[in-house]
Each structure stands twice: as structure tokens, then as C-alpha cells.
Amino acid sequence: MSPRPAATTPGRFQPPDVRRRQILTAVAELLLENGYDPLTVSRVAERAGVAKGTVYLYFDSKHALISALQAEMWERMLADPARLMDDPSLTWAGRLDGLVAAWIHDEVRHKELHHVLFHELGGGFEPMSEARELLTAMLRGGAEAGEFAIDDVELTADFLLHAYLGPCHHAPNTEESETKVAAGVQALFRRVVGASLD
Structure with missing residues (x-):
């Protein structure tokens, strides 16, 4: 089975609000598909089409991702x-x-x-x-x-x-x-x- 494409087409440079939205959209999609336990920053980064380090620029933990979405x-x-x-x-x-x-x-x-x-x-x-x-x-x-x-x-x-x-x-x-x-x-x-x- 081929990997699912990223939820968005982020591009190399995006304004912070667009990048944040891409990340939170990825979190929401992954939560609905698999639930909380399998959620990782790496999987969020992959789904959002960004580097793992980029996620950490906005959110310092898995908990922070959830809290921001809530x-x-x-x-x-x-x-x-x-x-x-x-x-x-x-x-x-x-x-x-x-x-x-x-x-x-x-x-x-x-x-x-x-x-x-x-x-x-x-x-x-x-x-x-x-x-x-x-x-x-x-x-x-x-x-x-x-x-x-x-x-x-x-x-x-x-x-x-x-x-x-x-x-x-x-x-x-x-x-x-x-x-x-x-x-x-x-x-x-x-x-x-x-x-x-x-």
C-alpha cells in the first residue's frame, strides 16, 4: 500500500499561521484515523509535509499539539x-x-x-x-x-x-x-x- 500524500501542499516557505494550521490539521486527521496513542510528532510532521524540527518550532510536545487543537x-x-x-x-x-x-x-x-x-x-x-x-x-x-x-x-x-x-x-x-x-x-x-x- 502506497503512503498517503500529505494533507496539504505546504511549499518550502509558509507564513507561521499557515504552517501552524497545516500541523494542527495533520493532528486532527491522525487522531480521527488512529486515536491518541499512535500519535507522534514524527507522524504529524510526515502528514503535514514538514520536518520534525518544524513541528517543534510551534509545539514542544505531543501534549502541546493536543492542547492547541482543543x-x-x-x-x-x-x-x-x-x-x-x-x-x-x-x-x-x-x-x-x-x-x-x-x-x-x-x-x-x-x-x-x-x-x-x-x-x-x-x-x-x-x-x-x-x-x-x-x-x-x-x-x-x-x-x-x-x-x-x-x-x-x-x-x-x-x-x-x-x-x-x-x-x-x-x-x-x-x-x-x-x-x-x-x-x-x-x-x-x-x-x-x-x-x-x-
């Missing part, structure tokens, strides 16, 4: 919902809907990678605190504005933060499925916080 996934999941917090045209329920849509989009589209990164690996990798802080701030803002009826903001945030994951794991990776799941979870979130279902 952080990138969470950054993607937090960036759009965080912007919703500053949008005065949205109600608090609208902000909550936007957060649900963003999280479900990423979970459904990348569920296999998310499962490997955050459930199979475990070991405290998952940086849930920022997601919890964002959701808590959103719920507190809605409660203070009188849009949400919540007795315990932090308990509700913890419940909702984990409750949306179940439907994502059972949803096929299709746009239709994602839309259906998002609408259902948005309605459930609104019920939990006592918001209007309009």
Missing part, C-alpha cells in the same frame, strides 16, 4: 457567542439562541473530533470554564433584565452547559439535522430559563 475548537465555539453579548439589537433570549446555534453547529459538524479530544482523552484537557463563564454571564444578564426567571444562575448554567451535548451526539452530520436539533434545543433552553418561546 483550545482552537473552544475558541471557535466561544468567539461568535461572545460577540452576541455586545449586540444591543438582540434580546437576551436572542443571544441565548445564538449561543445554542453556534455550539450545536460546531458539535454536530465536528462530533468525532470533539469526542476524541474531550471524552476519550479526558485528563482535564477540556477548558470548560470559559464556556461556563459566558453562559453564566448571558443568563445573569437575562435575569437582571427580567427576561429570564432563574432562581440559581450558576446551577442553571451548569445544567444547560451539559444538557445540549446529548442531542448533538445522536444527530447526523447534515445541515437539516443540525437545524432541527438547534431549534429543539433553543426551545428547551428558553423553557428552562423561563423565556418567551416567540
Whole structure:
């Protein structure tokens, strides 16, 4: 069997952000194909089409590669919902809907990678605190504005933060499925916080 070609065509000279992206793409592909244990810096370098030393310019260990991929996934999941917090045209329920849509989009589209990164690996990798802080701030803002009826903001945030994951794991990776799941979870979130279902 001939070796698989590199995931990208890196070229000799690439900007640091492009090179970093090539390396992390290689990590994601190898994790999905073989899991964590067989992952090595050498295999990542081969898949990315770079020298092993180049990988070490960006990441000093296998753990650092995984941590960077996890952080990138969470950054993607937090960036759009965080912007919703500053949008005065949205109600608090609208902000909550936007957060649900963003999280479900990423979970459904990348569920296999998310499962490997955050459930199979475990070991405290998952940086849930920022997601919890964002959701808590959103719920507190809605409660203070009188849009949400919540007795315990932090308990509700913890419940909702984990409750949306179940439907994502059972949803096929299709746009239709994602839309259906998002609408259902948005309605459930609104019920939990006592918001209007309009």
C-alpha cells in the first residue's frame, strides 16, 4: 500500500499561521484515523509535509499539539457567542439562541473530533470554564433584565452547559439535522430559563 500524500501542499516557505494550521490539521486527521496513542510528532510532521524540527518550532510536545487543537475548537465555539453579548439589537433570549446555534453547529459538524479530544482523552484537557463563564454571564444578564426567571444562575448554567451535548451526539452530520436539533434545543433552553418561546 502506497503512503498517503500529505494533507496539504505546504511549499518550502509558509507564513507561521499557515504552517501552524497545516500541523494542527495533520493532528486532527491522525487522531480521527488512529486515536491518541499512535500519535507522534514524527507522524504529524510526515502528514503535514514538514520536518520534525518544524513541528517543534510551534509545539514542544505531543501534549502541546493536543492542547492547541482543543483550545482552537473552544475558541471557535466561544468567539461568535461572545460577540452576541455586545449586540444591543438582540434580546437576551436572542443571544441565548445564538449561543445554542453556534455550539450545536460546531458539535454536530465536528462530533468525532470533539469526542476524541474531550471524552476519550479526558485528563482535564477540556477548558470548560470559559464556556461556563459566558453562559453564566448571558443568563445573569437575562435575569437582571427580567427576561429570564432563574432562581440559581450558576446551577442553571451548569445544567444547560451539559444538557445540549446529548442531542448533538445522536444527530447526523447534515445541515437539516443540525437545524432541527438547534431549534429543539433553543426551545428547551428558553423553557428552562423561563423565556418567551416567540
